[in-house]
Amino acid sequence: MSEAPAQGRARGRSPAPIAKAKVCVPGGHPWVITRPHLMARLEKGTRGPLTVVTGPPGAGKSVVTASWAATGHRPGPVAWVSLDEPDHRPDVFWDLVVAALEQAGVADLPRRTGHGHDMFCARLAFTLSARATPVVLVLDDFHPPVGSALAHEVARVLKGAGPVLRLVLTSRSDPPLPLHRYRLMGELVEIRSGDLAFDDREVRELLAHHGVSVTPASVSALRRRTEGWAAGLRLAAMTMEGHPDPDGFAARFAGDDRAIVEYLVAEVLDAQPPEVRRLLLVLSVAERFDAELAAELAGPDAGELFADLVRRNAFVLPLGHGWYRYHAVFGAALNLILRHEHPAASTPLHRRAAAWFGRAGLPDEAVRQAVLAGDWSYASWLVIDGLAIGRLLGLADGRPLAALLGDIPDHAVSGTAEPEPSLVAAAVSLARGDDRACAEHLDRAEDLLAGLPDAHALPGRLAAGLIRLAAIRPVRHEHLRDLVRDLDRLLAAVSGPESPELRALVRYAHGLLELRAGRPGHAARAFRDALPATEAGGDLQRRRCLGSLALAEALQGRFRWAADLAAKAGRLPEVSTLPAGRRVATVHLACAWVALEDARLDEAQVELAKVRVANEQVPDDFLAVLHDLLTARLDIATGRPERALTVLDGTDENAAELPWLRRRMRLAEAEAHMADGAPAAAIGPARDAGGAEGAVALARVHLDRQDPAAASTAIRPVLTESSAPAPVRLDAWLLDACLAYRTGDHSRGRRSLERALRLGEREGIRLPFARARGWLLPVLERDPELLRPHRRLIAPLVPAGTRTPAAPEAPAVVDRLSAREREVLTLLAKMLTTEEIAAEMYISVNTVKTHLKSIYRKLAVTRRGEAVRRAHRLHLL
Numbered sequence: 001m002s003e004a005p006a007q008g009r010a011r012g013r014s015p016a017p018i019a020k021a022k023v024c025v026p027g028g029h030p031w032v033i034t035r036p037h038l039m040a041r042l043e044k045g046t047r048g049p050l051t052v053v054t055g056p057p058g059a060g061k062s063v064v065t066a067s068w069a070a071t072g073h074r075p076g077p078v079a080w081v082s083l084d085e086p087d088h089r090p091d092v093f094w095d096l097v098v099a100a101l102e103q104a105g106v107a108d109l110p111r112r113t114g115h116g117h118d119m120f121c122a123r124l125a126f127t128l129s130a131r132a133t134p135v136v137l138v139l140d141d142f143h144p145p146v147g148s149a150l151a152h153e154v155a156r157v158l159k160g161a162g163p164v165l166r167l168v169l170t171s172r173s174d175p176p177l178p179l180h181r182y183r184l185m186g187e188l189v190e191i192r193s194g195d196l197a198f199d200d201r202e203v204r205e206l207l208a209h210h211g212v213s214v215t216p217a218s219v220s221a222l223r224r225r226t227e228g229w230a231a232g233l234r235l236a237a238m239t240m241e242g243h244p245d246p247d248g249f250a251a252r253f254a255g256d257d258r259a260i261v262e263y264l265v266a267e268v269l270d271a272q273p274p275e276v277r278r279l280l281l282v283l284s285v286a287e288r289f290d291a292e293l294a295a296e297l298a299g300p301d302a303g304e305l306f307a308d309l310v311r312r313n314a315f316v317l318p319l320g321h322g323w324y325r326y327h328a329v330f331g332a333a334l335n336l337i338l339r340h341e342h343p344a345a346s347t348p349l350h351r352r353a354a355a356w357f358g359r360a361g362l363p364d365e366a367v368r369q370a371v372l373a374g375d376w377s378y379a380s381w382l383v384i385d386g387l388a389i390g391r392l393l394g395l396a397d398g399r400p401l402a403a404l405l406g407d408i409p410d411h412a413v414s415g416t417a418e419p420e421p422s423l424v425a426a427a428v429s430l431a432r433g434d435d436r437a438c439a440e441h442l443d444r445a446e447d448l449l450a451g452l453p454d455a456h457a458l459p460g461r462l463a464a465g466l467i468r469l470a471a472i473r474p475v476r477h478e479h480l481r482d483l484v485r486d487l488d489r490l491l492a493a494v495s496g497p498e499s500p501e502l503r504a505l506v507r508y509a510h511g512l513l514e515l516r517a518g519r520p521g522h523a524a525r526a527f528r529d530a531l532p533a534t535e536a537g538g539d540l541q542r543r544r545c546l547g548s549l550a551l552a553e554a555l556q557g558r559f560r561w562a563a564d565l566a567a568k569a570g571r572l573p574e575v576s577t578l579p580a581g582r583r584v585a586t587v588h589l590a591c592a593w594v595a596l597e598d599a600r601l602d603e604a605q606v607e608l609a610k611v612r613v614a615n616e617q618v619p620d621d622f623l624a625v626l627h628d629l630l631t632a633r634l635d636i637a638t639g640r641p642e643r644a645l646t647v648l649d650g651t652d653e654n655a656a657e658l659p660w661l662r663r664r665m666r667l668a669e670a671e672a673h674m675a676d677g678a679p680a681a682a683i684g685p686a687r688d689a690g691g692a693e694g695a696v697a698l699a700r701v702h703l704d705r706q707d708p709a710a711a712s713t714a715i716r717p718v719l720t721e722s723s724a725p726a727p728v729r730l731d732a733w734l735l736d737a738c739l740a741y742r743t744g745d746h747s748r749g750r751r752s753l754e755r756a757l758r759l760g761e762r763e764g765i766r767l768p769f770a771r772a773r774g775w776l777l778p779v780l781e782r783d784p785e786l787l788r789p790h791r792r793l794i795a796p797l798v799p800a801g802t803r804t805p806a807a808p809e810a811p812a813v814v815d816r817l818s819a820r821e822r823e824v825l826t827l828l829a830k831m832l833t834t835e836e837i838a839a840e841m842y843i844s845v846n847t848v849k850t851h852l853k854s855i856y857r858k859l860a861v862t863r864r865g866e867a868v869r870r871a872h873r874l875h876l877l
Contacts, residue, residue, distance in 0.1 A: 022087070023100035025080045025138075026066045031209040031234070033202050035064060038191065042068040045189030046075055046136050046166045049158060050182050053170040055193040056314035056327060057267040058231020061170040062140050064196065069138060075166060076134040079104035083141045090117050090150050097137065098124075106135055121153045125160025138168045142175055143312075151176040172314045193314060193327075197228025210237040218250035225253055225328065232329050235259040255332025264333045268315065279305050280313075281341070284334035285349045285372070287365065288325045296356045297349055347373050354378060361497070363388055364400045371404050376412035379405065380420035387499040389463040392427040393470045395501035395534070395541050402431060413441065419448035423463045430471055442467055462490040466502060469509055470541075477516050477622075477657060484509045501541075504533030508545055515548065516622050518660030520555035527552060540584070543569045547586030551626075554593040557725035559764045566590040583614035585623045592630050596637065597727065599766040599796060604634050625651055625661055632668050637767060641675035648672065663689045670697045679704045692717075692724040696731045708739050715739075719752075726763045730756050734768050738775055750786060750860040753779070757790040770797045785861070785870055817858060817876065824851040829868045829877055 042065065045051030053061045062082075069078045079100035087093055094117065098109050110123035128135065144150040155177050158167050169175050182188035198206065200216070203223045207214065214222075226232040236253050240246045255261075269277055282297045283289050289297075294306040310316050315330040326334065339346055354369035363386045370379035383389060383401065391401050405424050413421045422445035429437035446464050449457045465487045487506045511526030527549035534542040546569035553562040569587040592607035611627045628651040635644035648669050666685040673682035679701045686697035695714050702711035718724060718732040733756035740749030753776075760766060769776060780787040780794060787794065817825065827837045834852070838845045856862060859870045871877045 020103075022082045022096055023080060023103045025069045025078060026062065026082070028067065028070060029063075031206065032063055032067060033198075033205050033209075034067075035202065038064045038195065039068050039072045041189060041191055041195070042168070043073045045191075046134075046168065048187045048189065049163065049166060050177075050179075050187060051166075051168045051189045051191070052175065052179065053168070053191040053196075054172065054174060054314060055191075055196045056172060056229070056330070058229060058234075058263065059193055059196045059314070060230035061191075061196065063230070064191075065138060065140065065168060065170055069136075074136060076136060077104040077106070078136045078138060079106070080138045081140065083139060083143075088144045088148075088150060090153065093150055094120065094124075094153075097139075101135065101137070104135060106131070117149070117153055121157050122160065125157045125165075128157075128161040128165050131164045134164050134166050136166045136168060138170070140170045141172075142169045143171050143173065144176060146176045148176065173312045193317070196230065198223060198226075198230060198233055199228065203228075203233055206233055207237050207240070210241050212237055212240045212243075212246050214240075214246045214250055218247040222250040222253060227328050229327065229329055231263060232260055235263060255329040255334075256336045260329055261333045261336060264330060265337070268313075268330075269337070276305055276309060279309060281334055281338040282345075282349060284326065284331050284338055285346060286353050286369070287331075288319060288323050290322045290324065292360075293353065293356055296352055351375060354382075358382055364404075367401060367404050376408055376421055377416055377418055380408075380412075380424040381418070384420045384423055384463050385459045385496065387459065387462070387494070387496045387502060389423065389427055389466055390499055390501040390505065392424065392431060393466065393505075393541075394431060395470070395505055396499075402428070406432075413444075417448060419445040419452070419457075419460045422448065423460060423467065426467050427463075430467060435471065438467070438471060458490060458494045459496065462487065462494055462502075465490060466505060469505060477513070480509065480516070481513055484513060500533040504530040504545075505541070508541075508548070511548055511552070515552055515555070516658060518658065520552040524549055524552040524556070543572050543584040543587055546572075547584045547588075547590060550590035551586045551593070554590050557727045557763065557765075559594050559597050559726075560762070562590050563594045563764060566594060583610055583617065585611050585614035585618070585620065585627075588614060589623060589626055589630070592634075594764065596630060596634055597763075597765050597767050599637070599770045601634060601637055604630070608634065622658070622661075625658075625665075629661075629664055629668055632672065636668070636672050636675050637770070639675075641672040644672040645669065645676070663691070663693070667693050667697055670701070674700060674704060692721055692728045692732070696728055696735065699732075699735050703735065703738065708742060711735065712739055726759055727765055727768070730759045730763075730765055731768050733759070734772055734776075738772065741775070741779060747857050747860045749779075750783065751862055754786060754862060757786070757793060761790060761793050766793060766797065769794065773797050783860075785866055785873070817855065821851050821855050821858075822876065824848060825855055825867065825871055826877060828852075828855075828864060829871070 042051060042053075053065060055061050066080075068074075069080060079097075081087075081096045081100045083093070083096070087096060091112065094112050098112070101109055106128070109127055110120060112120045139154075142154075144154075154167075158165055158177075169177075179188060183190075200219050200223055204216075204219050207219070222233065222236060226236065235257070236250070236259075239257070239259060240249055243249050269280065272280065279294065279298050279302055283294060285297070286293060291303055291306050294302045298305075310318070310324050315327045316324050317327060318324055325331070350369045350373035354366050354373060354375065357363075357366035357369060363382055367379045367382050370376070370382060383392065383405065388401060390396050392405065406428055408421065408425055408428060413425045422441045426438045426441035426445060429435075429441060442464060445460065449460045449464065452460070465483060469483060469487065484506065487509070491503060491506060507526055507530040511523045511530065514520070514523035514526055527545055531542075531545050531549065534545050546565050550562045550565035550569065553559070553565060566587055569584070570591070588607045588610040592604045592611060595601075595604035595607060608627060608631055611623070615624055615627065628647050632644035632647045632651075635641065635647065648665055651665060666689045670682040670685040670689065673679065673685070682697065682701050686694050686701060688694070689697060695718050699711040699715040702708070702714060715732050715735050718728065719736060721729075724732070733752045737749045737753035737756060740746070740752060756768075760769060777794075777798065823841065824837060827840055832840065834845055834848050838848045841848070852864075852867075855867055859867050859874075861867045861870055868877070
């Protein structure tokens with residue numbers, strides 16, 4: 001820029017000596033970090049008419065833009081104007097713009113006169129539009145008032161200059177230009193606070209410039225605490241130079257750091273009018289706020305101030321739906337200043353915020369504010385009366401509440417006659433695994449509730465019952481039944497927010513009652529009803545529900561379903577249950593049962609050991625009896641029947657109150673006597689058990705005593721009883737097969753054995769076949785067609801070192817096929833239907849069916865495909 005034009009503008013229109021500093025691109029600094037992604041965004045933006053870079057003080061707006069202007073790819077010369085508050089007067093502003101453009105090499109610009117700016121702006125736009133190459137105008141810290149003439153004039157020049165002028169604006173808030181129009185036309189590039197935030201790589205590079213070396217975890221922690229704010233990171237880096245423990249400093253660094261506070265006071269607070277300064281400080285007590293909360297805390301006149309604050313302050317970040325929050329560092333610094341300047345103001349403000357959040361139906365914020373105010377009684381009342389106790393018990397996502405109330409002090413519990421703090425302390429203790437403290441707090445709460453009117457005590461009594469239920473303390477059936485009945489009544493009577501997790505817990509308890517009553521089908525339905533509400537809850541309750549459902553399925557003999565449910569429960573991280581590491585006995589009990597029925601005995605042993613540990617942590621007589629029952633059956637399967645009888649003898653007393661469970665114990669006793677070579681001793685327990693299970697046990701005794709007729713009589717009703725559980729039906733078919741093969745009825749034996757094998761495949765039951773391997777494996781060796789589809793089921797039962805059963809030759813045909821039957825078989829091999837065979841042979845369909853039945857019987861098969869394969873093997877086709 002020549003001296004003459006500068007002197008000509010000095011007559012009242014030029015900013016004179018300081019203008020050169022204001023119209024030059026700022027110089028770089030050695031600590032400036034190269035940020036290629038932002039340089040690319042600016043390059044893209046300057047291909048169009050408008051680029052806006054907004055962010056809080058110290059976000060790096062000017063540094064990034066200056067770095068691009070000095071080293072980046074530019075479409076033309078860059079004119080730079082650094083603006084201060086007084087520079088937003090139109091006469092000063094336009095003189096600076098002209099000076100910057102001339103500094104960038106733009107010639108023949110119009111001169112401003114003292115008769116308004118309309119003509120000047122029109123001439124400036126016309127002059128710029130006549131250029132052959134673009135020019136970039138950077139207005140650094142451009143923030144004219146809303147509705148000002150200057151904003152209107154800048155918009156006119158930008159529009160009138162056409163594609164030649166590329167405008168870049170940096171500001172702490174959106175400039176008052178018609179940004180929506182440019183955004184709609186795709187002619188606006190925006191770089192916001194989130195784009196300016198440093199990532200881990202940039203933080204690490206900045207620290208390296210200052211000679212600071214920390215771990216990657218410390219880099220991430222520092223970035224999270226500052227939210228990537230450039231000024232905060234640089235202040236931290238400067239403080240960390242030579243610090244003896246830079247990693248510790250990074251972990252502790254926050255908005256209450258002295259350097260941060262001094263910077264924000266100088267850059268932000270001191271520039272605000274007193275009423276805006278007060279509003280900024282007051283809102284720092286809340287993690288998020290809206291206009292209504294601002295009016296509650298700062299008075300009804302805060303509305304207009306709040307609207308201007310959220311529009312102009314880049315440290316106020318929008319959350320959507322009218323909610324805002326402070327930048328983390330800014331909020332922490334403001335809160336420190338509030339406590340320093342107005343030490344008595346914080347507690348009343350927190351109380352008012354707690355009451356407002358409570359009225360607004362936002363319990364987490366309400367509880368947090370009450371805790372910050374030191375009002376533990378109100379915080380506890382919010383949890384109990386708001387039916388949020390389930391969140392403390394891990395029934396729903398209660399991490400915020402658990403963190404807030406986890407440190408409830410003893411004096412807040414013992415120093416009040418209100419039951420709510422004791423209930424909260426009981427729930428917190430239960431979550432930590434401190435069962436004794438839970439019981440003490442719960443007893444105190446129930447004593448206080450006893451003295452309250454029913455209408456006032458309902459939420460508290462409901463919370464107390466739910467805590468007792470979640471603690472699994474009522475181990476006797478009648479205690480659990482009474483508790484669930486009370487909870488049903490309280491849930492029906494209490495009014496409050498919908499809490500599906502509470503109803504799910506009570507529904508889960510109904511399932512426990514049905515399970516203990518010996519109605520596993522009803523129990524499974526109750527557990528399935530409760531399961532959806534545990535999706536968003538803690539892992540402990542979901543594991544309990546899945547485990548109990550798996551156990552109910554196992555009790556019904558549906559081991560495939562039980563295995564699937566137990567696997568789902570097993571995939572939940574056990575270490576995240578509350579308390580950490582507490583095992584859920586039902587999950588491991590179901591896994592043990594599935595493994596035992598599948599003849600995976602070592603795995604069953606491991607799972608039963610886990611059940612024992614779980615039951616030591618949370619004793620439950622019912623689950624202890626089931627553990628002993630499975631332990632006894634495992635002992636029988638591993639050849640230790642005498643040990644099984646000892647286990648059963650010590651368990652019988654605990655099973656006395658549950659008749660269905662006592663019957664299962666008697667069945668296991670009969671099985672143990674049989675395995676011990678004492679069939680006579682097994683008769684009494686088998687008869688005591690009764691039902692289909694007892695009939696099968698008696699049939700096994702008769703078979704062992706060489707009385708096949710009595711065995712057949714005992715088992716015959718079970719073979720037609722489709723309602724019997726799968727393991728019972730499988731045992732019955734397997735026994736019938738054994739009886740048939742012994743009496744030479746191979747056709748019936750094969751049909752019964754095939755039914756048993758299919759059932760075993762479907763339900764994952766292998767143990768009865770392992771018990772019968774003595775007669776079963778030789779039979780299958782002679783019948784490869786029967787073995788082939790069930791080889792996976794049978795193979796693990798073959799003793800180590802021997803070959804899987806395979807027959808060198810097929811068994812003989814039961815009886816010779818007639819000529820007519822051979823003809824039917826030939827047509828059957830051609831895949832003809834029954835009707836087509838009838839038409840081909842000129843006989844009725846019923847006659848064909850009669851021939852097919854005879855063929856199946858003589859070939860000892862049950863299906864068409866097997867008949868054809870068997871006929872090929874026997875060279876009948």
